[in-house]
Amino acid sequence: MRVCVTGGAGMIGRRLVSRLAGQGHIVAVVDDLSSGLPMPAGAAIAHRCDIREEGEMLALIGDFRPDAIVHLAALHHIPTCEIDRRRCLDVNVLGTETVLMAASEARVARVVLASSGAVYRWVEGPLQEETSPTQAMDNYALSKLSNESQLRLWCERSAATGRIARIFNTIGNDDPNAHLLPDVLAQLEHAGADAVRLGNLESRRDYLHADEVAGGLLAILADARPQPLDVFNLCSGEEHSVERLVNCLGTCLGRTIRIEIDEKRRRRFDRASQLGDPAKAYSLLGWRAQLGLQGILNRLLAEMASARTPAIRLR
The missing domain is CATH 3.90.25.10 (UDP-galactose 4-epimerase, domain 1)
Known part of the structure; x- marks a missing residue:
């Protein structure tokens, strides 16, 4: 496959890029390097770019013609997202819209979106994809819930497939x-x-280790079921x-x-x-956290x- 990974120089992204390249996939990385981490080894293309740059994203995705995009690029640090609310929404929501627009122009068949366990309402007990309510209780969760709606609309309009990974607390x-x-x-x-x-x-x-999250994203990317849109918790339980x-x-x-x-x-x-419920990811993808x-x-x-x-x- 030809796979574009936005945020591919980040803690999770660089691990995913390494695994994709190790499996023989051709990987393009888009990252603005604002995290301070360098571009990862293994990428066929490593392009420094802010995902909000419409012209650059259209050109890059259009030239590379990926089979799939794994969209990880975002502001993640919740206190920062609360302090700089406008920038959080600008990067996470408008940036995602730019990525999806470029995907439509290039007729990309599949997008995997990194969402968060933070989108669930603050309740006790295991959080399940199909039954647990979602509610934004902070600015970061607001941006991730918006992203999930954006992907749903993109799938409906483009007749492509989308997968959402609700990633819980990651350590690396x-x-x-x-x-x-x-x-x-x-x-x-x-x-x-x-x-x-x-x-x-x-x-x-x-808690999950970043290596396990990368493995979960690989499993989601490989999900060949025909559902236009589906969502999975990446969590330990x-x-x-x-x-x-x-x-x-x-x-x-x-x-x-x-x-x-x-x-x-x-x-x-x-x-x-x-607390996440990992049962769906294990049942349908065969993925579960081991550590x-x-x-x-x-x-x-x-x-x-x-x-x-x-x-x-x-x-």
Whole structure:
């Protein structure tokens, strides 16, 4: 296949590009490199471009003529999306419209959209694609719900197929955003600190390693069923509190990590639970997450150790 990956230089995108190239697919990467990560190896074409640039996107997609587009490019960091609301919607919504317009012009047959577990209403219990209600509770979720509607309309108008991946909390050593684990590790690296300052400790999330997310996207891309549009959770089916995550990290490091509450870090509005149900992806795609929380953290630390000499004290 000829596959275009927007956001292909990001934490998930670069892993997906590597796997696609390893399977013999011809890959074009579109990324503005705003994450600070370089273009990934394995791409036949690596084009630095903002997805909102209509002319460039039309030319690139038109020349490459992909069989499929995997659309990952977006602003992901929720606090940033709240602070810079207009830019979030500009990149995530208008940028997606530009990608879909270019896909229509080039008669692309399939688009896989990266959405988020954040689109579900704040409820307890496993979140299911067919039955759990969706509701935007922050600006990022608003943009992702808009993207899902945009893809639905695109499928109806172009007679092409679309797949939505609702991706839950992703962990990797090259996360360019100041999410929870990068923040914790950065605090631990500071002069060999044994304490971290955090806000909300009770919030529970469903964690995946970025390698597993890339595998899930491959499975979705390969879904040959004739449905014009379908949606899949990419999640583990297990959730862990912030406190549990930090304690498990300490176990992996062979050290005790002390948690100090910082009231300034508390989110005023924060969902208590975000637990995904992975049954549909396993039933229809044969994909499921293999790593538990400790496995995810051990892989993260191994990646860090191979990438550089970590300042944090390993076991």
